[in-house]
Amino acid sequence: MLAHPRLVPRGAARLHGLRDDRAQALHEHAAQQFAGRGRPRLPAQVLHRRPERAAGDETWVREQIASELAGGESTLERLYTGTAKHGVRRAFEASAAADLMTDLGLDAWLARAIGHVHTLAARPEGLRDIPQVTDELLAAHGDVATANIGDAVDRLALLDSGIRPLWPGARAIGRALTVWTRAGDNKAVHEAVRIAVPGDIIVVNGEGDTSRALIGELIAERAKARGVVGMVLDGAARDVDVLAEIGFPVWARAVTPAGPYKFGPGHVNVPVAVGGLVCRPGDLVVADSDGVAVVAAEKTVSVLDAARAVEADEAGRRARIRAGAGDAGDAGGHAGTGETS
Numbered sequence: 575m576l577a578h579p580r581l582v583p584r585g586a587a588r589l590h591g592l593r594d595d596r597a598q599a600l601h602e603h604a605a606q607q608f609a610g611r612g613r614p615r616l617p618a619q620v621l622h623r624r625p626e627r628a629a630g631d632e633t634w635v636r637e638q639i640a641s642e643l644a645g646g647e648s649t650l651e652r653l654y655t656g657t658a659k660h661g662v663r664r665a666f667e668a669s670a671a672a673d674l675m676t677d678l679g680l681d682a683w684l685a686r687a688i689g690h691v692h693t694l695a696a697r698p699e700g701l702r703d704i705p706q707v708t709d710e711l712l713a714a715h716g717d718v719a720t721a722n723i724g725d726a727v728d729r730l731a732l733l734d735s736g737i738r739p740l741w742p743g744a745r746a747i748g749r750a751l752t753v754w755t756r757a758g759d760n761k762a763v764h765e766a767v768r769i770a771v772p773g774d775i776i777v778v779n780g781e782g783d784t785s786r787a788l789i790g791e792l793i794a795e796r797a798k799a800r801g802v803v804g805m806v807l808d809g810a811a812r813d814v815d816v817l818a819e820i821g822f823p824v825w826a827r828a829v830t831p832a833g834p835y836k837f838g839p840g841h842v843n844v845p846v847a848v849g850g851l852v853c854r855p856g857d858l859v860v861a862d863s864d865g866v867a868v869v870a871a872e873k874t875v876s877v878l879d880a881a882r883a884v885e886a887d888e889a890g891r892r893a894r895i896r897a898g899a900g901d902a903g904d905a906g907g908h909a910g911t912g913e914t915s
């Protein structure tokens with residue numbers, strides 16, 4: 575289907591590297607109209623019309639749909655495989671559309687949710703059996719150590735050691751709400767906080783920049799109030815004393831008093847690179863005094879079992895060492911890895 579010129583959002587045009595003067599003009603017109611007026615309300619006469627009529631293009635829209643549907647089985651197959659194949663790109667487009675809506679003061683919740691569905695559809699298994707890290711599964715991780723998770727998965731799944739807890743004893747277990755932001759800019763982090771739900775942990779690819787703090791006490795208070803359990807930043811933070819005082823756990827690459835920019839661009843709920851790993855929206859994140867582990871949502875149950883096996887094995891070995899009986903030590907295997915320790 576051809577993209578109708580009037581329907582290309584500014585963000586999508588930007589993503590494709592296109593210049594679309596009409597989309598830009600439309601955006602500017604809308605921004606002017608809504609400036610300072612809070613959330614705009616559409617007039618009743620527009621709401622009662624069908625959108626394609628309201629846009630004055632009903633014939634064009636109907637022709638496009640009819641020609642698409644005329645393709646029969648091959649069209650179906652293309653729609654089916656295309657859903658997965660183009661999922662990540664569409665997730666970025668939905669995210670750009672949501673950014674535009676946010677700029678205009680509109681509620682972008684649905685656009686964000688659509689982006690999330692596209693991210694899930696891009697998984698190899700598509701939308702079938704979408705893995706969910708449930709609240710029960712989060713609770714089941716209780717006191718499991720990141721070191722044991724790492725050992726359970728061949729010592730992979732751990733962020734690099736430059737990303738450290740900002741206060742002693744910090745610990746968090748949550749579902750990843752991901753952010754990819756331009757270095758030193760926290761506009762997208764604010765957007766993530768706005769859409770967060772209890773049990774989320776905000777994971778930010780800040781491009782490893784340490785020159786500006788992406789978060790501080792105020793954004794932490796807002797996140798905490800929404801049930802966010804912590805933040806992991808491939809970037810820097812500030813206001814650490816207050817973060818410790820309010821018990822909001824943050825892992826970051828650095829601390830600096832320098833504040834962030836707030837202009838974007840950035841994306842929310844797209845797969846991100848963080849500390850040398852890929853973290854996808856909804857993945858399990860466990861963070862403690864040692865560092866941060868990320869477990870793919872679909873692997874959490876088996877990895878938890880393996881981490882508990884490592885834990886039990888080590889508890890037994892420690893008990894034997896303390897009892898003066900020694901243990902298999904460097905001659906013995908290590909549960910989960912086949913290595914010695």
Ligand SMILES: O=C([O-])CC(=O)C(=O)O
Binds near residue numbers: 788794833
């Ligand atoms: O200015 C910012 O956005 C970061 C910050 O210090 C805070 O949230 O307290």
Ligand SMILES: [Mg+2]
Binds near residue numbers: 790791792813
């Ligand atoms: Mg501050």
